[in-house]
Amino acid sequence: MAATKSNTTINNLSDDSLTEIFCKLPCKSLFSCKSVSKHWLTLISNTNFHSLYLTHQHTLFHKIQSQGEDPDQPSFILKPYNALVIAPNLPSLQLGSLENHLSLTSLGSDFEPANIVPQLRSVLKFVFACSNGLLVYGNPRPRHKCVYHVRNPLTKDSLKLPSAPTLCDHAGVLVGFMCDPYYSLAKENSGLSIVPTSERRFRVVRIPAFSDTRVTFDVEVFSSETGEWKRFVVSCPQGFACGFFLTSSSVEHEGKLYFMGGGRVLVYDPYDDECVASVIELPRGFGEAYRGCLGVSCGKLQLSEFPISPSSAFEAYSGRVWELEYCGKEEERRWKLVHEFCLPEIIGPMFQELKALEVEYVRGCSRILAFHPYVKDSVFLKFGDNIICCNLLTRRFRVCKYGGLSLLFYPVIPVLLPWWPTPIPSSPSLVDPSV
Template identity: 35%
Template sequence: MENLSDDLLMEIWSRVPYKMTVRCKSVSKRFSAFISRPEFMSRSISHYHTLLQHMNQEQHHKEWCLNFVSKRNLLIVFLPKLHLLNPQSQNQLSLSFLGRKFDPKLDDERKKSALYSRIVGYSNGLLLCKKTSRGRVYHVTNPMTREWTKLPLPPPPLTGHNQRDCVFEGFVCEPFYQVEANNVVTLNSHNRFRVVRFPWLNDRVFSHTPKFEFEMVVFSSETGQWCRKTVSCPKGFVQTDILIHAVAHRGRLYFMGRMDLLVYDPFNNDAHQCCHTIDYPIHSPYPRDLPFTGHVGVSCGNIRIANISCSFDPHVLNTMTVWELEYQDDSSCCCWHLVHKTFIPGQDRRSCIRPEFETRRECETVDLGMQVRAFHPHHGDVVFFQRSHSIFCGNLRTNQFDTVGYGIHGFQVLQIISIDLPGWPAPVPSIT
């Protein structure tokens, strides 16, 4: 193949899955330099998206896999058949290169909850991880290429170094590439990211009082430093009583509150324009319970929120509602649109507990009923649920619900992150 022209190599290698292509870098210096060229990456991404457009929803629905990266971290990885990974193979994603706490074989499930590892966020192919749930050591990594970078320590909590670090966290990264009309690919070699720490204002007296001004601690990949920012929220915002990570979408972070969503743009330095709130759907029966019974995520390119009016009786049907956030043409106004309202069958709690855990103490199997854990990013009818240890996949249009796996821990401990793998892995932005 050394005698082939660059044009012919471009036609051949752009049709080869990424992982196989990377392996060929070691064949020769010419191949290594050729595969690293922006022109080749653009051609490979364009070919990938052309094939993706010809795939129907049914094929998308089938292509996902459950991927444990630690005892308490489960990834739902979405990947079409043409992707670089095969869900039927043993070649699943792993974060073991970050240490034993991200290795399911070495992670100790019996350690205290404050010591287990967490995935803080996922955005455009990159994960933000930390080795302890209450720690301040962050790693930004690409699980496909195993590249990672360690962030400097953020400022200590205002309560002091020895106090528990209670913050709402978020991670957002700019996309490495954009596919425009006619599959024209534009690479963004200077993609930036932000890590946001939103201190929990756990004041027992004023915890339910709206705050119109609060502090965000933000890390910038361009400066390589953390900074404290005071932001204003015109309508006010009340935090939840549980720490829920923010959802990243189109450069913004969505934090769940008691009565509404807080939308924060960490790339906007205007303290009066970077933050606003969106009320929960007015038809939600119990809006104050949404942080506990609901789920916010992204499906079909839009923010969605789901809620279950749950019954603990397995013979009673649960009401499931899903709303989608729609923006107007000027992107300044938005409204909720009901996309699903259906009844899902109840599940017997005893059948949702793994047999080896039935003899454990009660706190290991706290039953919170059916909970929505993830949306399918491409198939708007598919939702993932959990009750106790059991994980279900349900189609809200056909009302078909199947048990697809088991977690080691229940809802209060097991973390489920859905990731939609891009056509070409994003490099981890360098910290200047």
């Protein structure tokens, strides 16, 4: 008997079968699938599908985590800008060459980084902060009002904000950014699942720099709900000196922003109507603040000093890492030293090889750029014109070349790609003409 020929095609598959297939595709491919038919567009755009897709990614992510550190996990500098992209090695982010999909090159000539050292000294920043996969970028020129943009580097969606209230000063400005996540973890009878959030908002925070210690100071906040900037007088009873450091940046952690300056860490909640900030003292024996890096790893706030103020050639490549501990009440916080390390001991013979290749303009500019967000004990270091991803506990490391001068002076902003691109929350009457 002849075999019966099947007439089943992808066009007459059930929604359940299509959903199962779509859950295994990279999110970039899903965006392309939306243009195939109205049926596919409706299915992929549905928040119920997003929940199934994200729950599938959550399961895969924890399976990879349980297997230990992933040496092939993508991470790279988003050339030629000061952003360090860190992507989970998951199907949702298997985009081929991520560098070709994540781009800020359409920002225009006003945002092209300078390529010679004198121009780098003009104290221009480009990428200020990242929250849930969205970037805040701008070009603050002295004696000008800065215009900030919120951008999703994966989808290329952008939102241009109104000009900042005050002029940019030569002393600089600290900028923070918080955006609600697109999805959250939910407990159900069948277990855990990921669900898209119905309401989203963001805040952009500006603190004009000042060198003296103050108990009150001005903070400018842009709210996505109102579409406007508003100036607040913030009270900080312990005092804070907002000295501007080119290698500093804000850190978002548990609904608050953290800024380094003047030997302390400022803690500020842009959603708090009481406008009261607090500070965390740096660890005893901490050196110069510009050698520090503040970040979050595995849900813990961490602080590094690298290199330690050198009194010997050995210390020139030594560092320390602390983790913030809560001792009962929130105000009872202290730094716990978790790592003391020497870079030559970790990377062995390769250290002398990399050191010999240092060119004049990058010599002596080693520093920690960021902490790994979900691989414990791992940091990203700049050594010469190389980026070293290093696990301080296991001593495993990976070296990649970076020839961009901008890393000499600019803060490097960690960009953790979410499993599904975060839509930019809408603001009243704001439309970016470049989109």
